[in-house]
Amino acid sequence: MIIWLNRYIFGYLFVELTGFSPERFFNICSVHEVELWKIVNTGTSYRFFMSVKGFRRIKPLVRKSKVRLRILKKFGLPFFLYRNRKRKAYGAGFACFFILLYCLSLFIWDIEFEGNRMYTYDTLLKYFESEEIHYGMRKSNIDCDALEEALRTNFPEITWVSARVSGTRLLVKIKENEVLSEIPARDETPCNIVAEKDGVITSMIVRSGVPKASIGDQVVKGQVLVSGVLPVIGDSEEIMNVHYIRSDADITARTEYHFTKQIPLLQKIDVETGKTRRGLYGKLFSYSLLIIRPRPEGTFWKITMEEEQLHLFQNFYLPVYFGTITGKEYISYERPYTEEEKKQLADEINERLKKKLLEKGVQILENHVRILDNESLCQAAIDFVAEEPIGRREGLEIQRTEEPKETSQ
Incomplete structure (x- = not known):
């Protein structure tokens, strides 16, 4: 690829060789390191490619070997520019194209997040918009260090973040915390344990509190199963005092659900007729264009569209979208x-x-x-x-x- 590009920039020629001693000419070119490639013997002559610089060097070699050279075709950028030297509009348009690409390369046209699971793409994108980071902004206005610090501050579950600008894309890599950020404080508020619904108790393990039911009992919603009121009984079997504790127990029951x-x-049936309409879709910045035949009056169609963003290289995205539109006609009817x-x-x-x-x-x-x-x-x-x-x-x-x-x- 590099060799071909070098040849194209400086120009090369397709040459025909005739004369008394072509073999001597090729030997002399080899000695003087003149590059020739794709040599073909036509029977009466030889045809090959050579660079413009090499063609200028071989004039004394041609006389010495008593051969003749004839240029059949010219290739490369110098000859292209010479042939189109009078087409000023063509050259201006060509220059404007590269100027436009350069101007577009100064802005962000794609934002990608990687590693986010807890926070969705839309959540992070809305946060970026609140921080005035959006599609179409200048790359020079993005402070990646400040952005990383802001993400870690406003999203506690993000433990590590890396933001960088590559081409016309803002790439954000995120690592989220997989464990609890802080241990919740233990609640010691006194409470009872009550039945959340009706059922028959099948298992009951009480760690603290006074049981008010046992295995096999039928309980109803709201019934106290374990009480947090712990009486202090004296020697005469009288309640001397009461302590209030936080009840703790694992209680399972056999329950029923009825839905x-x-x-x-009747159900609605959509049947495709086999007729289709195809069209093209294009979008530039916020302007979009649909090219598709209008649907006949009184008909119903299902429309699907595939969209893709234009990019020249892996990270050089442009604000240009294109895609295809497919419409399929269908008819509907109802049946039991x-x-x-x-x-x-x-x-x-x-x-x-x-x-x-x-x-x-x-x-x-x-x-x-x-x-x-x-x-x-x-x-x-x-x-x-x-x-x-x-x-x-x-x-x-x-x-x-x-x-x-x-x-x-």
Whole structure:
């Protein structure tokens, strides 16, 4: 590539050689280190390429070897400029193109984040906009050191950040903290543990507090399971005092969930007709252009578009976007669901509900799905029998009693 570029800049020639002793000419060129390449014997002559500088050096060699050279074609930048020396507008446009590229290279046209998981791309981009860092700003106005410090200050979970400008892109690499930034303070507020929902207790481990229920008991929502009121009993079996503590226990119970979800009686079907419309999409800065045939009146189309940002090199992005548009015609109609489709819809609803329960730590023991169908209404009745933690802390009211004052007579 470098050799070809050098030849193009200084120019090279396609030459035909005829005469008495071409072999002697080639030997002399080799001795004087004159470069010849792609030598072809046509039978009556030899044809090859050589540089302009080499052609000027071989004039005495041509006379010495008694051969003749004829230039067949000229290549390279010097000859291109000479042929177009009168095309001033062409040269001006060529120069303006490179001037425009240089001007565009002074601005940022793409921002990329790498390593962010907790903070989304949109969150970080909005923060950049609040700090007046955005697409189209001058690269010289970006202080990467200040930007790194601001990110670490405003986003506590970011432990390391590196920002740099490469070409027309702002590249930001982020490393987030994978452990808690600080240990939460331990809460010692007195409280009871109450049932969060109805159920039958299957397991109960109490670490502090007074149990008010046991395994196998049926409990209702709001019922106290572990009390944070600890009585102090004297020798005569009387309550002498009361201590208030923070109850702590692991309590699981067998619970039930009942859901009823409505299923539509009719479904909308979209069928493609096979007709398509294709077009082009272009965008320069904030101006966009769509080139596509207008849709016939009364027809419906699904439009998809693929967009790509223009870049000359890996990090030299430009504010130019282009893409293709594809439209597919479709017609719609409604029809009743079949029994198999109703069952499939009910199963999908069941899977979504089951997924939500599992994400909450609920263990599914039994799962039943029924379809309740009549002429005017169709419903999916879904029942779950589960086992899950039901204990929830609830603050208790502390009652303070005043001791009787002693009187002296």
